[in-house]
Amino acid sequence: MTASTAVGTAAIRTEGLSKRYGRDRLAVDGLDLIVPAGSVFGFLGPNGSGKTTTIRMLLGLIRPTGGSVTLLDGPMPGAVGRVLPRVGALIEGPAHYGFLTGRQNLDRLDAADPTSDPRTRDARVDEALAKVGLTAVAGRKARAYSLGMKQRLGIASALLRPRDLLVLDEPTNGLDPQGMREIRTLIRELAADGTTVFLSSHLLDEIEQVCTDVAVMSHGRLITQGTVESLRAGTRARLVVTTPDAEAAVVVLGRLGASDIVTTRDGVEADPAPLEPDEVCAALVRADVRVRSFTLARPSLEDAFVALTGEGFDVTD
């Protein structure tokens, strides 16, 4: 593995992290998560897979029933006061005081941090508002903000100070396409400055675009973690042949040793497993199969995700 995952340079490390609600509902079960410092880390999982509970345990909001969390260099929730000033967070959507203005909302959160200097508070608040493009409406009551503006205000509070770690739960939720692009650009910029970004999202193309590493949760367990590339490599490419001679193609592929051969409306699909694609193509042509197109479909992160967590649409429990 690369240097960033070596011991001592993890921005987040959990060991056997568990949370049990009541007697038998295990929301998070023995999580061993390592978020390399400097990475943009995608945290994936279906609804109800324990992502939110995990994020809340990372930030000291929920006390684990087992295992440990190390955030930056401090144990959670013990080192909350020392570590959290260096962490910006957006958790399960923004929350504001509707009768306060955007600026007053940020002012309150900045005042809540006992290590922030009151003399530079106004400057910090203005800067954070500017970063998310809310300067023009800063004096308006938060109640009057649109969903996207509220989301921006939430992100602004995470950016009040230079952070070592940003924990962003669905940061582009409610944003228009331009807003999404802005946030992605912002995340890339922050990452380039050395901030570790822990990004929970169900928008897989978003994860694919900005993340270097991913972890996938399902049913309270960590199914896999690694680089985006390694996760994609986990699902094998699929051979897609368009041909009017599907039956002949099935015979040829079967003889060559391909597995999982399926006849489709306009051709054949198979898992080429041990075979080189050029050999397969040559063999098909030699057997007089009329090949109209021959593709090795590269799996998307979505395919990898579904392969890991299943197709089901039901909320897991």
Place this chain on the structure above:
Amino acid sequence: MSPTDALPKTGVLSPAFRYSADKEAFGSERPPRLRGLTRSELRLVFLRPRTAAMLGFLAFVPVMLGVALRYFHDGGSSGGGGGGGSMDFVNQVTGNGLFLVFASLAAALPFFLPMTVGVVAGDSIAGEAHAGTLRYLLVAPAGRTRLLLVKFAGVLAFCLAATLTVAVSALVVGAALFPMGDVPLLTGDTISMGEASWRALLIALCVAASLVGLAAIGLFVSTLTTVPVAAMATTVGVVIVTAILTGIPQLSAIHPWLFTDGWMSFGDLLRSPIPTDEIIRNLGVQTAYTAIFGAAAWARMTERDITT
């Protein structure tokens, strides 16, 4: 792209230390900064439209009382020679407007004031939890103990503001509707307007202090739930239950332990010399309630899982 590409040039954990080294290292600063957050909390309490509505309502109590006494009172002939506690003041109001302050506080203390304090105290933590702002305060990180202290300070500020609202409104209405002048005390002596104003202020403080125990109960209830209305209703319910218990003579053994028992002791400030026993006992009861429910609120707050 390997994760190494994104590694910070400055080393992994250093940016924050860099930050703490330049801006925050002026070591003379007291570690727990309460002032900024307390100011923010006061702004939160008093900018809330609901607070303005409640204070407006409290300011209306002396107006109702004053108008009733001025225009619908038969001149105190039915006084009946110093019957019971608070009503002593009422008959005096028509003779001296300053007595409207005492009469209004006596009228507002059993229910109106506790009701508004119950709303503010019950909402204090539960309201933040309900709105989701509690999680952002805690990851800021406000610190659970620090936040609880600041919240309690906010509720206490409201107790004082609510009491002063009643007192000031009563003073204005009293001056407008009734003659003002030297004040006859309950013991028969007479004191000057200036002296009486000081006593009125002391009485207001004494009434505000009487609400502290309830404020602590409300704060504790507020840490138990994420539904602010439930916390408010429970706190106001505590006041009602206490009033019922007070009304049952068979339970007189527990009466001295109720937080409402010494509430009317502020009347002693209108005697000369001032008998302080009841007042001090009331302050002691309020302190005890604050200690017990404050500790319970702290225990709950520091253990609670924040899931909203």
